[in-house]
Every structure is written in C-alpha cells, then in structure tokens.
Amino acid sequence: MSDEKLVGIVLVSHSAQVAASVAELAKGLAGGATAVPVAPAGGTEGGGLGTSAELIAAAAASVDRGAGVAVLTDLGSAVLTVKALLAEGDELPPHSRLVDCPFVEGAVAAVVTAATGADLDAVAAAAAEAYSYRKV
Amino acid sequence: MLDADFFRRWMTATAASVDREAERLTALDSPIGDADHGSNLQRGFTAVTAALEKETPSTPGAILILAGRQLISTVGGASGPLYGTLLRRTGKALGDAAEVDRAQLAEALRAGVDAVMTLGGAAPGDKTMIDALVPGVDALGVSFGAARDAAEQGALATTPLQARKGRASYLGERSIGHQDPGATSSALLVAGLVEAAGE
Numbered sequence: 001m002s003d004e005k006l007v008g009i010v011l012v013s014h015s016a017q018v019a020a021s022v023a024e025l026a027k028g029l030a031g032g033a034t035a036v037p038v039a040p041a042g043g044t045e046g047g048g049l050g051t052s053a054e055l056i057a058a059a060a061a062s063v064d065r066g067a068g069v070a071v072l073t074d075l076g077s078a079v080l081t082v083k084a085l086l087a088e089g090d091e092l093p094p095h096s097r098l099v100d101c102p103f104v105e106g107a108v109a110a111v112v113t114a115a116t117g118a119d120l121d122a123v124a125a126a127a128a129e130a131y132s133y134r135k136v
Numbered sequence: 137m138l139d140a141d142f143f144r145r146w147m148t149a150t151a152a153s154v155d156r157e158a159e160r161l162t163a164l165d166s167p168i169g170d171a172d173h174g175s176n177l178q179r180g181f182t183a184v185t186a187a188l189e190k191e192t193p194s195t196p197g198a199i200l201i202l203a204g205r206q207l208i209s210t211v212g213g214a215s216g217p218l219y220g221t222l223l224r225r226t227g228k229a230l231g232d233a234a235e236v237d238r239a240q241l242a243e244a245l246r247a248g249v250d251a252v253m254t255l256g257g258a259a260p261g262d263k264t265m266i267d268a269l270v271p272g273v274d275a276l277g278v279s280f281g282a283a284r285d286a287a288e289q290g291a292l293a294t295t296p297l298q299a300r301k302g303r304a305s306y307l308g309e310r311s312i313g314h315q316d317p318g319a320t321s322s323a324l325l326v327a328g329l330v331e332a333a334g335e
Contacts, residue, residue: 044212080218
C-alpha cells in the first residue's frame with residue numbers, strides 16, 4: 001500500500017488546542033499511524049474560539065492524497081461551516097465528506113482505519129460506529 | 137425594477153445597521169449564546185463591504201453570491217455559514233438577470249431561506265433567524281416596508297419561545313424570555329431593503 005492511497009483526515013474544532021491535541025491523540029493511539037495525513041483546523045484565524053473556513057479549506061488541501069478527505073467536527077458552527085463549504089462545490093478537495101461521529105472517538109477510529117489503506121466509505125463507517133459504543 | 141446598485145445599497149445599508157447595532161446584538165447573545173453575535177456579524181459585513189468595493193459584480197445575483205462567500209469565510213461563528221448560505225442561495229436563484237422585480241426577489245429569498253432551514257435544521261418557532269426571515273419574505277409580496285415590519289414583529293415574537301436549535305437550546309426553559317439575536321439581525325437584513333429602496 002502506498003501513501004498515495006491513504007484517506008486524509010481533517011479535525012475541525014472551535015479550539016486550536018483541541019483540534020491539535022485530538023490529532024496527536026488519534027495518531028498516538030493508532031499505533032504510530034504516522035503515514036496517515038491528519039490536519040487540525042481549530043479556532044479562528046486570529047487564534048480565538050470559533051470556526052475558520054480558510055483554515056478548514058487549507059487543512060483539507062494539505063491532507064488530500066487523492067483518496068478522499070474525511071472531515072470530522074465538534075459542534076455548531078464547525079458543522080455548519082463544513083456543510084456550507086461542501087455546498088460551494090469547489091472549496092474542498094473532490095471526495096471530501098463531513099463524517100457524522102463523536103469527535104475524539106471518531107478521530108481515533110478514522111485514523112486507525114485510514115492507516116490500513118481503507119477507502120473513504122470504510123473510514124467514515126468506522127468513525128460513525130463510535131456512536132454505538134456506550135460507556136455505561 | 138431592482139438593479140445591481142439596489143443590491144449593493146442593500147448590503148451596505150445592512151453593514152451599516154449591523155455596525156450600529158453590534159453591541160445590542162452581542163448583548164442579546166450574552167444570556168443565551170456565547171456573546172459574539174454582534175462582533176461576528178460586524179466582521180462579516182465589513183468584509184462584504186470591502187469585497188464589493190474591490191470587485192464590482194454587475195448583476196444582483198453575483199453581488200449576493202460574493203457577499204455570501206465573504207460571510208462564510210470571515211464570520212467565525214454559526215451565523216457565517218447560515219447568512220452566507222442565505223445570500224448565496226438567493227443570489228443563485230436570481231441567476232444572471234441584470235434587474236429583477238420585488239416578486240422575483242421574494243421568490244429567490246424564499247429559496248435562500250429554505251436552504252438555511254435545510255443547513256441548520258431549524259423550522260419556524262425554533263427561536264432562530266427563521267422566525268424573522270419567513271414572515272419577512274411572506275410580506276415582501278406587499279411592500280419592502282411590510283417586509284421590514286413583519287420581520288421585526290417576527291424577531292420580537294421569539295422572546296417567549298424556547299430555543300430548540302443552536303447553543304441556546306442547551307438552556308432549555310431558561311432560553312424563554314430572551315429575544316433571539318439571530319432573528320434580530322435577520323430583521324436588520326430585511327430592514328436594509330427599505331433603505332436600499334430609499335423608502
């Protein structure tokens with residue numbers, strides 16, 4: 001399997017620290033899945049809490065290896081901004097998808113699955129499955 | 137007929153009223169939101185005004201699409217994609233026409249409002265911008281003034297509602313008794329039409 005085929009993963013949070021930390025956590029828990037392109041897109045461009053369309057578009061472009069990009073978000077404006085960018089048509093790489101999943105758990109599942117060379121459908125399904133894992 | 141200049145005036149009038157009312161919008165957003173609605177929209181509409189000065193789109197549709205794009209990229213909160221989608225979808229519905237009449241604008245705005253409802257999942261009565269936009273667009277068939285009054289009434293009528301969307305929905309019953317900031321800013325957008333028309 002070549003790096004060219006890996007699905008890219010973008011982690012969108014209202015907080016730059018949360019996005020960066022979840023990226024680090026997911027790659028760490030994925031057992032050194034260092035080849036998986038993961039990019040955080042957290043906070044606003046000015047460093048505040050919020051969502052930046054520019055940061056999301058740049059992150060998505062940076063992880064695009066031609067196999068699709070899974071975009072995972074936290075809440076509110078992060079979800080709406082990604083949906084709006086997808087609706088624009090040309091703002092995100094082709095085969096970008098908003099994945100409906102819990103942010104942290106979904107990120108770990110997505111990175112682990114992407115590391116196996118799985119396609120975008122499989123990565124999205126693995127992340128979404130995190131919803132069914134009950135803690136209590 | 138409403139030409140590109142009318143639509144440019146609509147955007148600059150809205151930017152000016154958002155500037156004037158930014159503190160009030162943020163104050164409304166403070167008890168039931170995250171106290172940034174005014175400053176977020178101000179940043180967005182400032183970018184809209186700047187973009188319209190730099191580029192000079194020649195049709196109503198192109199002006200709204202450019203304005204919507206600016207809002208999506210610069211607002212930083214949920215109102216960016218929501219207002220951005222409203223203006224972009226309205227602009228797309230207007231197509232390449234050089235001039236449109238009020239009925240065509242009303243029809244296009246309805247498509248824009250529908251797109252916002254799809255994006256955010258909100259319906260009338262959820263205590264959101266939809267509660268000002270839907271009555272505003274409904275009354276646009278009568279006159280710009282009627283649309284402004286209906287949108288303002290719609291915004292005021294959100295006060296006794298319980299929020300079912302967005303951050304305010306986490307507050308449950310505690311969201312009751314506060315006027316919705318998004319509906320309030322939407323009323324400003326509709327009021328901008330009256331100013332653009334010089335009425």
